[in-house]
Amino acid sequence: MFKATFLFSFPSDELMEPLRFEVEAMHVRSEGRMILTFNYGRDGRKLTPMHTGWLDNYTPWCESPVALLLRALQTLKNHWYVNLRAELHVTRIEALELSIVGVDACGETDVRLGHLTLTLPRATYYDSFRLNQTVPESRSLPVRVMHAVPIDAALSALRAIQQDVMDIEEPPCASNLDVVTDSSGVRYVLREQIPSYAQAAFDAFSRRFRLASCGSIKSKALVHARDWEHFVAA
Known part of the structure; x- marks a missing residue:
């Protein structure tokens, strides 16, 4: 990470x-x-x-x-x-x-x-x-x-x-992004819901591995859910 x-x-x-x-x-x-x-x-x-x-x-x-x-x-x-x-x-x-x-x-x-x-x-x-x-x-x-x-x-x-209050002894809650599905069954997440501190890293990861979100017309507002999942897993 x-x-x-x-x-x-x-x-x-x-x-x-x-x-x-x-x-x-x-x-x-x-x-x-x-x-x-x-x-x-x-x-x-x-x-x-x-x-x-x-x-x-x-x-x-x-x-x-x-x-x-x-x-x-x-x-x-x-x-x-x-x-x-x-x-x-x-x-x-x-x-x-x-x-x-x-x-x-x-x-x-x-x-x-x-x-x-x-x-x-x-x-x-x-x-x-x-x-x-x-x-x-x-x-x-x-x-x-x-x-x-x-x-x-x-x-x-x-x-x-570090502006946000945090509990050192308890793990933070996972960020749950809303998933939307288009008529073709392709899953997306809303780009605006990606935490600001992760956006630059996600974009660089997308460019590096040429994921579907990179260069996509929809990427201004939507991100392929599988791309986000691959990024988190990496």
Whole structure:
């Protein structure tokens, strides 16, 4: 589904190389699980596996990639903390950058879905940061990070841009799209019901695999139901 990459930078007096932290989320349809893989390492070096876990009863695209990433990190901190490496919760950061790209079932990057760049440069006050988001929208806002170690800074940044209230302990409800059938028996879903955070990824997936919805006259308002189902399954 996606791969998120954090790059944490530290104050110069710490004499530490930037730390890279990756979270990959991939749905396993046969098991109804979202598999979460966490890797870390110094920037420019081979990453080391940290932990692999899963979210049960999770339907892909039932919430935004940012929400799922927030859910993944909070679950790592709350329930898989024994596998949380010291590098992520000891040294205070000076800045972080985050990018999220879409990944299909073959592990190939197919689109910058909700590609986000978040910057938290140290501001005047000890725990005050400035968050700059460029995609999918541009905005800048202050963020207070009480303990600016990597994991807490990442969680604070994600909470700042995650607008919807969410229950970390409960899986989100699946999005049910209305299906309409034409006189020929072809099934469609309404394009306007596809969540906004999934539309760019769906369009890129359609173009890549030349699905029926790509280039179709009806695709402005309708999407072939099987195309949407293939996208969710991928």
